[in-house]
Amino acid sequence: MPFSYEAEFNNVYIELSRNGLQQFLKQMIDKDVSLFWRYDEEKIFLMIDSNQNVYEIPFSKKGKTLTINLDHLIVNDEAIGEAIEIIISQFSGNGIVKKFTGGPLYITSYKTGTIQSIIEIDGSEKIMMNQNGAIVEYTDYDHNLEPKTIYNIMNMEIDYELMELYEALTNSDKQKVTKHKKRLQKLIRRRRQVEQLL
16 A cells, blocks of 8 residues: 555644744745745735645734744645644644554644644554653553643544544444444543543
8 A cells, every 4th residue: 555644734823033934935945845925915825836736824924923823734745744843843833733644643732832742543552742752651541641631632532533433434334333432432431530630
């Protein structure tokens, strides 16, 4: 099966100075893409043409800074996806990045440029990196993690299981429907337990 890359960016917020914008554009140009600007009354849009897809990143001006406020963007070009992640990290950005690489699903949460957590959803082992850079490996949930962190992880996993359940229902795959329903019931039960600790 051929390698398939997809990065989904959600709720991305980055404030860039003029120098920061130049660095961002350089990151894009280094990926051998074409860049164009599109304007409307309220926003400026950077159009990134990779020859296969065109991606649109909205900017708004706020004093001497330009702000990227991106609700949702799917990128199928790995080089562009990685470049956007670097910019989030370098310029104290916020956002959630989901990456599908043909194997596990990785969900990375950024706050002010710092990785708050990296979650791998595949099998029973989960890997989480906290804001101090310490990597915690755990099976299901380690009680040393903060209840709020566990609760947020569970919400993301429930969302993922719901997507998988929907796909199984659409494909009339009874075996997978049963599997995902059981997993959802388990996650919801545990989430209720964790809610008591919040």
